[in-house]
Amino acid sequence: MSESNRLIGKDLSYSYSKGVKVIEKCTIELTTQEKLGLVAPSGYGKTTLCKLLSGYLEPFEGSVLFDGKPLKEYKGYCPIQMIWQHPEQAVNPKLKMKKILAEANNIEPEILDILGIENEWFERYPSELSGGELQRFCIARAIGEQTRILIADEITTMMDLVTQCQIWNALLQITAKRKIGMLIVSHDMELLKQVADRILLL
Numbered sequence: 295m296s297e298s299n300r301l302i303g304k305d306l307s308y309s310y311s312k313g314v315k316v317i318e319k320c321t322i323e324l325t326t327q328e329k330l331g332l333v334a335p336s337g338y339g340k341t342t343l344c345k346l347l348s349g350y351l352e353p354f355e356g357s358v359l360f361d362g363k364p365l366k367e368y369k370g371y372c373p374i375q376m377i378w379q380h381p382e383q384a385v386n387p388k389l390k391m392k393k394i395l396a397e398a399n400n401i402e403p404e405i406l407d408i409l410g411i412e413n414e415w416f417e418r419y420p421s422e423l424s425g426g427e428l429q430r431f432c433i434a435r436a437i438g439e440q441t442r443i444l445i446a447d448e449i450t451t452m453m454d455l456v457t458q459c460q461i462w463n464a465l466l467q468i469t470a471k472r473k474i475g476m477l478i479v480s481h482d483m484e485l486l487k488q489v490a491d492r493i494l495l496l
């Protein structure tokens with residue numbers, strides 16, 4: 295099978311404390327053409343797996359490759375970007391949104407537009423935005439020119455249905471247009487049935 299445009303986590307193992315493996319011999323693959331839903335019980339290791347697949351953690355065993363190349367060999371910008379469940383923990387609270395976005399790679403106005411980000415929000419600090427507004431910024435920040443796969447870890451879990459709908463509509467539009475794949479972690483099976491092409495139950 296071709297490795298091109300494919301994220302492969304192969305035989306991944308990870309533990310936070312000696313002797314207790316949170317992830318053991320886990321293999322998972324997805325391409326830039328698909329949206330893979332992932333469901334598993336609480337504490338199973340989903341967030342840990344997301345961090346391994348996006349390069350935030352190094353596996354103790356196994357490898358993570360994109361386009362046949364280990365993630366750590368991508369310098370400057372990783373084609374695999376993670377969006378976190380709690381956006382307020384993913385930004386520097388002391389910076390205004392315009393500064394936070396300026397530190398990211400070239401975000402195009404079209405992306406901000408599709409996500410419904412309003413101009414006046416740029417002058418605010420993260421604590422002056424709602425969770426849904428802040429998450430829109432975090433999504434925009436994750437979509438650089440070189441982003442090929444998004445790892446979305448329960449990204450709308452804390453939001454009301456209208457906001458969830460707006461964010462997922464925007465994400466589906468952007469990922470289709472840019473040919474970006476997605477790993478979507480959620481416990482909401484109804485949501486996954488609507489947004490994912492296939493669903494993996496662990």
Ligand SMILES: Nc1ncnc2c1ncn2[C@@H]1O[C@H](COP(=O)(O)OP(=O)(O)OP(=O)(O)O)[C@@H](O)[C@H]1O
Nearest residue numbers: 310311316334335336337338339340341342343448
């Ligand atoms: N930084 C850490 N240090 C020690 N243990 C951790 C750390 N992060 C997670 N764990 C433990 O690893 C296990 C898996 O955690 P993880 O957050 O990956 O699971 P999860 O499936 O995403 O859970 P949930 O659905 O509840 O968010 C849990 O038992 C958790 O307590």
